[in-house]
Amino acid sequence: MYRVALCDDMDSELEQIEDFLHAYGRRNPMLRYGIKRFDNAQRLIDWVREEREIPDLLLMDIFMPGKNGLEAVRELRRDGYEMPVVFLTTSTEYALKAYEVDAISYLVKPLQPQALFHAMDRVLGISGKERKESLLVKISGGSRQIDPEQIIYCEAQKNYQILYLEGEEVRVRMTGGKLYRILEDYSQFLRCGSSYIVNLRHIVSVDRGEIRMDNGRSIYLPRNKAAEFKKKYFTFYFRGE
Secondary structure: OEEEEEEOOOHHHHHHHHHHHHHHHHHOOOOOEEEEEEOOHHHHHHHHHHHOOOOOEEEEEOOOOOOOHHHHHHHHHHOOOOOOEEEEEOOOOOHHHHHHOOOOEEEEOOOOHHHHHHHHHHHHOOOOOOOOOOEEEEEOOEEEEEOHHHOOEEEEEOOEEEEEOOOOEEEEEOOHHHHHHHHOOOOOEEEEOOOEEEEHHHEEEEEOOEEEEOOOOEEEOOHHHHHHHHHHHHHHHHHOO
16 A cells, blocks of 8 residues: 655645545556655654654655754655655745755645656656657758757757757757647757757756756856746746646
8 A cells, every 4th residue: 555644834734635645546547556644744753753653655745844854854855765755845946955855746735636647657667748759850951850858958059949859969950939839749858048948867066047958058048037947947847847
């Protein structure tokens, strides 16, 4: 049986999360799990330590009286407990700190059932909708199929788009708008201003206005666009898309 622990100081939130979990169970009838509820972070920690009960998934609120959710998870990590954690909170401000304690997802309240279902799919290894396997583009002298995962980023150069792949560059004659309309079908691509389309799975770091890619290149964003991009990137990361 799969064990899920819920920790939130509000009964109404605990009820809603449990209702969503039951709905998820109805979508996956072969799945069996038990639910343990806590209204206080310290009670959760004590239960794990005293009962030696390690949940298969912890759904944790952040803002609670006394010890908050981040402090509680950090303490459990120091004790050596490596259970998957999904944070549920009313603010995006702690997303980076959630990353530091290896949270697998960070969902912002009011919680939407599909967002929780997606996180559950990731923990349980249930595959989501099928993705397209290849992208067909026209190049000089013909056409070519490209695996979207190999596209690190795209750069507009006049009437052409340069696709930076793993180990090579491909020059495609089309507008940036048309290319992005094609890549929108793949959730990992995000447009950065008018010149770049970035594969979020190839990002090494996002620091202020600089995006560092895993091919060693850097992309610079206007200062007024950096915060929005960073938010979208971490939303993508914590949803595990």
